[in-house]
Amino acid sequence: MYAFEYHRPTSIREAANLANQSEDIKFLAGGHTLLPTMKLRLASPANLIDLGQIAELRGIERSGDAIVIGAMTKHAEVANSAVVREAIPALANLAELIGDPHVRNRGTIGGSIANNDPSADYPAACLALNATIATDKRRIAADDFFQGIFTTALGEGEIITQISFPIPLRAAYAKFRHPASRYALVGVFVAQHTGGVRLAVTGAGSNGVFRIAAMEEALSRNFVAESLDGISAPMDEMNSDIHADAAYRAHLVGVMARRAVQAAARG
Amino acid sequence: MTTVSLTVNGQSVTSDVDPRTLLVQFLRENLRLTGTHVGCDTSQCGACIVHLNGQAVKACTVLAVQAHASAITTIEGIAQGGELHPMQAAFREHHGLQCGYCTPGMIMSAIDIVSRKGNALDEQTIRAELEGNLCRCTGYHNIVKAIAAGAQAMAQAPLQQAAE
Structure with a gap:
């Protein structure tokens, strides 16, 4: 790396x-995307600002009807958190499916969300759980935050501080893992809230994480997998590559959505 | 250059490093602790696994400067007074290696599994937990046997466990 x-x-x-005073900066969170990217010289920031020593960016707490997670909290901490397991077990399960044990000891929720990799897991949880992303400047609804692959609402030098997840009635995440990379080939997070169902898909979309309104409406009427019969994922929004073509990904979205609903219904 | 101070295998180390120095590079090239290997250099294979504040991490994807003020344990730091760590002994006893390249990472990973999952490990747990460690020789069979036996042996060696 440079x-x-x-x-x-x-x-x-x-x-x-530091961010305001420096040119060409990147924030370093867990480093498990940024450092490999820098090794490949796909990123070459002049200034690297390591957030690893900022204690106020870490921690998990229940605050009213939400679980609030500090941006520098590691995947392993979310996966092992009794607070998360009790309130939103689907979120702990999702964290446990990221990478491998060693990656989960370094990778952070804030880093994952700021990067918005189209195959990352957390963006689907944020959208389906209607999370709010807090930065050092403002609060951003998940629906406004994710703006296409590797693109977010974050401004230059803006730091994610914490993510607030409203506790749903029930939720589940179903992931079809790429067998080598462990990224989501397709992942579907479904959450039933008092106001209705939200369903978000990662891995499949050519424009990153997205919701499927037709599935949400059907599940809001009746939260059973059969409600999804006859509803297919939008083909024109699907990613297509050597790992899976658009038709296969669209098919997997349906399969994972059903599995997620069944898992959520089981509790 | 950035100053980094940390503890490696119980010894304090302070050094000026180029900030882009990877932790694994620092261990191997500055400290000459060459037991930690570089396999893929892309955080997939696990040959570079060390313990950072007691947690297993891939040292190819950590900057040395990120390890400032932390405690690192490498494969060189787990034997006690010339006695192999029980997990090392189990790998030898069960022939849990062929070429040996992945072995330091396997052993550091295995000790981490025991610290998180306890001493009675079934095959399914071991195989699932090893998904971040690649071996291209053994087919994993004897590695899994070695870890199960090493985990049991660690329960009978409380002093060594405490030292780790």
């Missing part, structure tokens, strides 16, 4: 100031 200046702030304010 050389860079390294910064190690210990507060959000210090990190934000």
